[in-house]
Amino acid sequence: EAGVAQSPRYKIIEKRQSVAFWCNPISGHATLYWYQQILGQGPKLLIQFQNNGVVDDSQLPKDRFSAERLKGVDSTLKIQPAKLEDSAVYLCASSFRRLDPYEQYFGPGTRLTVT
């Protein structure tokens, strides 16, 4: 079974530029999560999708971050414009059932550096 795929793996941009990350969850997983992991901290949930609908985006900085999962499969997270404090690893995770936390499978992440 293929795992959660993410691209790119690394990205370096200047502040005020825009960037987009892509995630393809495990086949059949209805729930998709985007996490932000700043160096020295644990992953923090940014947004959660159930199929193509948003379940929770309370911690997403909506003035600069956006995410979509149009067909209920893969997802894109965008930052526009980026700030220095957005430097982090962006992790995508998916799960088959929404209410089983131990079934969140994580991708390898995208390491973003904003200079």
Added chain:
Amino acid sequence: DQQVKQNSPSLSVQEGRISILNCDYTNSMFDYFLWYKKYPAEGPTFLISISSIKDKNEDGRFTVFLNKSAKHLSLHIVPSQPGDSAVYFCAASPKTSYDKVIFGPGTSLSVIP
């Protein structure tokens, strides 16, 4: 406000000895607790979990202990192996929403051969 705390950023243990990783939480609504393991350049992988109705859960070399009154849990690895060297995240979720997992900052474990 950090709801899940791991006060030891790093830990070194000799191969074959016991590794004990500690975690404290502040939110009394947390009902389900998890440990994730993360290797460099990889995403976290689920390791072991425990429900608040239990005080111990064991899976091979890994045992998690929960002390609800102290709001404390610990992960024991016995015996420790060099392949266990990784960052370990303690995480918790509330009964009202098990998918809302809150992660601690992690403890980097080094097992020395």
